[in-house]
Amino acid sequence: MALLAGCFAAAPALGNKPTSQKLFDGFDGEDFSPDGGLYYRVNDEQKAGTYVFQNEVKRTGAGALKLSVRSQCATTDDLCSERAEIWEKTPLRVPYDEPVWFGFAMKLADPVPQDDHRYLMAQWKREIGPDAEGDFSPFLALRLDRGKMFFSVETNYVEGGPKPTDGVAGRCPEGSTPVWFRPETNQMRALAASGSDWSAEDEATFPSCTDKISVVQHNPLPRASTDWIDFAIFSHPDPNGSGRVEIFADRVWIATVKGHVGHGDAGLGKNQYFKFGPYRAGAADIWTVYYDDFRRSPDCIDVLEDEKACSVVQ
Structure with a gap:
């Protein structure tokens, strides 16, 4: 209960503290709203991307944001990436150890990619300082692979864990979670939520088990399609074991994640941040994804907009 207290307390007055800031952008104009605190980041990988404020495809209001990436990487360069991501402005980022709610609506353009490839549509990360050593994956990410949509959580590598049930990769005994151990990067990636189309082939992506991350999946994640899906996410990372993530889709409670969430390596920054867009x-x-109705708040009701849905995680 104490963990979520800040999310359900009375809304604080807007001030200089980033956690108290309530951010909203419906992408209804010709540029990012000053009330949303968002921007399109310019760097080499983002040169593959475009962003368009348009009104032909939208969920609510007068418009929505169209984000696309085109081919830019050499076929022989496995480390190259193509991005069209929208970032939170740096002064508005929330401290890593403080809870916050995020919401956004997303629509995959037709055709939905079906290949075995790295696709991400949204990710939550910790700031990386100049003295940090390593390549740090997002502590929470919305991914697509083989046409299947799923969430993953990442944390520092912790050796050990139960054996998979009957030796079958991706099937873990009660109290443990399917995980992909990556000791060479001091990280491990766990499955946080998947859909009803998740197969044995998909399960093998997370071949081991960990008891350092607990996942309760309340309902299946919506399947990847060209329909609008409205996500609401509670983010409270903690690499020492007290982390918590709540995932909602279209106001349906999808999953609860507890335990080791995020990274605690030397040189990492003090804040968490959210970015969304095709990566x-x-x-x-060309790969295109539409986004609408971004919001961020310390209060659940501002993001889920449903008292009954908020009540299930109190």
């Missing part, structure tokens, strides 16, 4: 390893075609 992939290099590919030959």
Whole structure:
């Protein structure tokens, strides 16, 4: 209960503290709203991307944001990425150890990629300082692979854990979670939520088990399609074991994640941050995703907009 107290307390007055800031952008104009605190980041990988404020495809209001990536990477460069991501402005980022709610609506353009490839549509990360050593994956990410949508959580590598049930990769005994151990990067990635189309082939992506991360999946994640999906996420990372993530889709409670969430390595920054938009390893075609109704708040009701839905996680 104490963990979520800040999310359900009375709304604080807006001030200089980033956690208290309530951010909203419906992408209804010709540029980012000053009330949303968002921007399109310019760097080499983002040169593969475009962003368009348009009104032909939208969920609510007068418009929505169209984000696309085109081919930019050489086919032989496995480390190259193509991005069209929207970032929170740096002064508005929330401290890493403080809870906050995020919401956004997303629509995959047709055709939905079906190949075995790295695709991400949204990710939550910790700031990386100049003295940090390593490549740090997002502590929470919305991903797409083989046409299946899923969430993953990442944390520092902790050796050990139960054996998979009957030796079957991706099937873990009660109280443990499917995980991909990556000791060479001091990280491990766990499955946080998947859909009803998740198969044995998909399960093998997370071949081991960990008892350092607990996942309760309340309902299946919506399948990847060209329909609008409205996500609400509670983010409270803690690499020492007290982390918590709540995932909602279309006001349906999808999953609760507790335990080791995020990274605690030397040189990492003091804040968490959210970015959304298509991000992939290099590919030959154009990939487009639409976004609408971004919001961020310390209060659940501002993001889920449903008292009954908020009440289930109190």
